[in-house]
Amino acid sequence: MNKFMDTLENVLMPVADKLNNNRYLTALRNGFMVALPLIIFGSIFVVIANLPFIEDWIGEDAYSLFQDTLGPASAATLSIMGLFVIIGIGYKMVEQRGGESIYGGVVAIGAFLVLTPQIVEETTGVIPTSVLGAQGMFLGIFTAFISAELYQFFTSKNLTIKMPAGVPDAVSRSFSALIPITFTLTIFLVIRIIFSYTPYDTVQNFIYTVIQEPLTVLGSGLPATIVAVLLIQIFWFFGLHGQIIINSVLDPIWFSLNDQNLAAYQAGEEVLPNIVTKQFIDTFIVGIGGSGMTLAVLIAIFVVAKSRQSRELGKLGIGSGIFNVNEPVIFGLPIIMNPLVIIPWLLAPVVVAIVTYFCMYIGFVPRPSGVIVYWTTPALISGYLATGNNIMGSVMQLINMAIVFTIWVPFIKIMDNQYYKNEQKAA
Structure with a gap:
């Protein structure tokens, strides 16, 4: 066991360290965090607009008016979430280098819009919201990365306009960004022109067809999900x-899969396209x-543990655990580098992922509606909200807790017996 753990550590630690310190992944993560408040705002109003039984209480016409009234909340946030992510990534990319971060966000969104065709069917001067949401997400991410790098490159070469002393600071910074932004957006304009002569016509079509669609199909499958869940546990x-x-x-x-489900949910489709989503x-x-x-581990501790150490840990961890903050358990049980818990720690989430997937596949539980439920929302409530206000989402979470409880109980007993014997000896 020790040799196996040493091998895992030697293989995974360098990989994890590189991922943690990669500035692109850091900017990507932080960019989503910038967009998160807006996404949650839109999700709240989607939930309110689709509360159960309202149609029966107020009538079909009033219910339709009610949904139309609340519709702009999600249309202005969830449906175009890609825009906020792009701004966030561009901002964070330039911020990492100590540059004028606001211009990183500005040039990122400008570059994306330069690449975006402003036409819907035969109407010009309009942008389809689909390319501002899930369909345009990947292009937006790549555009934000590249535009921020180009902006910083031109800035680092001192291709800026220096204003004389006495000019207001805001005006000076604006002129300083003029040439780097102009050069950057010109490059993206050239890219757009080049793609207009290809079979794909637009960069959006190229990215979606060649990159995003295949990756989305792969990421929505059960095997890739199991690998992702397993890696999360191993890193922890x-x-x-x-x-x-x-x-x-x-x-x-x-998030792209989530957005597809949300669109289908708002359109009233009975079966949503994806099981695996955010x-x-x-x-x-x-x-x-x-x-x-x-x-479920904390519940198992309360049920089977006899040692004071375990029970005190349970009391310390249960409050934060209800809101999905589990550092007290991870560091207090402990889970990190503890060979006694590696089997349930790795096994339970994988079993839960498989069971949940098949329960949704056969229709026992509704698929996630695409509404973003913040991760600190307590279990049972979050399951209800995430499945479009359906009680079966809460039932699924109860089943998952029972699975985790069952897998963990024997190992909790083994650890607790050791703690209990040590306490008895000390007494």
Whole structure:
């Protein structure tokens, strides 16, 4: 066991360290964090607009008016979430280099809009919201990375306009950014012109067809999900924040899948297109006590533990565990580098992911509606909200907790017996 753990550590630690320190993944992660308040705002009003039984209470016409009235909340946030992510990534990319970060966000969104055709059917001067949401997410991410790098490159070469002393600071900084932004956006204009002569016609079509669509199909499958969940657990076992590391890579895919479900849900489709989405991970795995679903572990401690050490840990961890913050358990049990828990720590989330996937596949539980439920929302409530206000989402979370509880109980007993014997000897 020790040799196996040493091998894992030697292989994974360098990889995890590089991922953690990669400035592109860091900017990507932080860019999504910039957009998160707006995404949650839109999600709240989607939930309110689709509360159960309202149609029966107020009538069909009033219910339709009610949904139309609240519709702009999600249309102005969730439906165009790609815009906010692009701004966030560009901002954070330039901020990392100590540059004028606001211009990083500005040049990123400007470059993206230069590449975006402003035509819907035969109407010009309009931008289809589809390219500002899930369909345009990958292009937006790449555009933000490249435009921010170009802006910083031109700035570092002192291709700026220096204003004389006495000019207001805001005016001076604006003129300083003029040439780097002009050069950067000109490059993206040339790219747009080049693609207009290709079979893809636009960069959006190229990215979506060649890159985004295949990756999305791969990321929506059960095998890729199992690998992602397993890697999260392995990284955490070695003391690295597995959720942040894996989310940095897979969030663009999971959010795109989420957005597709939201569009189908708002359109009233009975069967939503995707099972695996951002909310599949956040609600039915992470949303049950944090990474590793340790809320069920805390419950197991209260049920079977006899040692004072275990029970005190349970009391310390249960409050934060309800809100999916589980550092007290991870560091207090402990889970990190503890060979006694490696089997349940790795096994339970994988089993839960498989069971949840098949329950949604056969229709026992509705698929995630695409509504973003913040990760600190307590279990049962989050399951209800994430499945479009359906009680079966809460039932699924209860089933998952039972699975984790069952897998963990024997190992909790083994550890607790050791703690109890040590306490008896000390007494």
